[in-house]
Amino acid sequence: MQVLPWPPAGWWRKTVSENDSVLRVEDLRVHFQGKKLVKAVDGVSLEIKRGEVISVVGESGSGKTTLGRTLVGLTRPTSGRILLDGKEIRIRDRKSLKGLWRRAQMIFQDPYSTFNPLCSVYDAIAIPVRKFDIADSDAEVRRIVEESLEKVGLNPAEMRGKYPNQLSGGQRQRASIARALVISPEIIIADEPVSMLDVSIRAGILDVLKNLNEKFGVTIIFITHDLAVADYISDSIAVMYRGKVVELAPSDALIEAPMHPYTELLLRSAPRLKGVRRWSETQDLMLKEVPSEFPGCAFYPRCPISREGCTFTEPDLADVGRSHLAACFVRQDEAKKTGNR
Ligand SMILES: Nc1ncnc2c1ncn2[C@@H]1O[C@H](COP(=O)(O)OP(=O)(O)O)[C@@H](O)[C@H]1O
Ligand SMILES: [Mg+2]
Structure with missing residues (x-):
């Protein structure tokens, strides 16, 4: 019988490394x-x-x-x-x-x-x-x-x-x-x-x-x-929406400045959090009916910042600045215009 050392060497050390x-x-x-x-x-x-x-x-x-x-x-x-x-x-x-x-x-x-x-x-x-x-x-x-x-x-x-x-x-x-x-x-x-x-x-x-x-x-x-x-x-x-990751960021950055409109929506429904940005629209987006299959961005039917192009293809996760990745055409374009900062 193979006996493994307990605990294995190195197991107890916190070793966060950027590339590992x-x-x-x-x-x-x-x-x-x-x-x-x-x-x-x-x-x-x-x-x-x-x-x-x-x-x-x-x-x-x-x-x-x-x-x-x-x-x-x-x-x-x-x-x-x-x-x-x-x-x-x-x-x-x-x-x-x-x-x-x-x-x-x-x-x-x-x-x-x-x-x-x-x-x-x-x-x-x-x-x-x-x-x-x-x-x-x-x-x-x-x-x-x-x-x-x-x-x-x-x-x-x-x-x-x-x-x-x-x-x-x-x-x-x-x-x-x-x-x-x-x-x-x-x-x-x-x-x-x-x-x-x-x-x-x-x-x-x-x-x-x-x-x-x-x-x-x-x-x-x-x-x-x-x-x-x-x-x-x-x-x-x-952040996951309908089987896809729509935003990925360090926790602080995501909570303080969400970039994907869905993350903003989630944050708004978590009243305990500080620094919540408010929508100008006040109706309950969560109740909007969503068709099950939709060409383009899956969040489009609920999205308050959407534009016409959002319905053609699906956005991939991409750099939108401030160490965020977001799958949102609007945010990605904004980041491009401002040089990603
Ligand atoms: N074993 C399964 N067979 C069929 N559908 C499933 C199965 N497991 C999950 N689903 C469906 O997959 C979707 C995602 O479910 P789930 O992963 O449990 O989501 P979450 O944990 O975010 O609530 C749901 O629509 C759910 O009904
Ligand atoms: Mg679950």
Whole structure:
């Protein structure tokens, strides 16, 4: 049996580097064919840097969960490429996918979905340790499980013999983070991990994730519909709309000066945030009817700054200045006129 050192060398060091991409996706598409074709993810290209926290935000149905699941190999993409450390994952090859699972783990919105109710919390967290042959004895398995519990602020002695239903909501989500953490993944994808929890315990869970990033250098992809949470936790934010990333920028820049009209709309519906710019239009854009297939920019039917050319072709993400990338023809033209500054 192969015994991996625990924790692996270098795992605990925060090593954010400008050019060091750990995960990269190129033109990723995930289409579901039911009665109707659903383009859940439709041409996403992203580069995730080692040691960064990146949030993916967008309203319900924009494809965040599907993107997250695809990035850890739980959903198979229709097309596109996923590269881990510059090496392409062969998405049709189980062994290659297993390599991705070993290094990228997902935390789900509902911690109950992580646990089998008939399996103790200890045993559940031990499963990945055994599956990936990380320990060479039962004592070693136990030590690793306990270390993982401690990392998320749970008392191992208190958790011993407990079943998932005997834990509080916050403890259960911490335990599900411990389960993701137990194989010391380099990447954690957290899908709305606090949205089902009581407001009073959310900050504690966010801090567990923040701490994993700062102390252990774990790269975190944080999925949320809440820009305030994204602002709190992340270095950069990607905004998704209808399966596409429409804006990507450092968190501060995105919150202070959103460039894509959709991001502005999201910010306006998050009243807790400072520096919110107001639309001159006051009607509720979110309620405007949107045709399901539309040539040109998908945001056009809702967009208050649109112009005729927006309906011809789809905009790609491009530099619009102030370290923002945005998929908006109007903003891209403005940036060109002002020399990108
Ligand atoms: N397994 C699936 N089969 C068919 N359609 C799906 C499946 N998973 C997600 N979808 C559809 O894909 C779209 C994006 O869903 P999802 O990724 O869950 O978005 P979000 O997490 O942003 O709410 C939705 O229209 C959803 O109904
Ligand atoms: Mg979701």
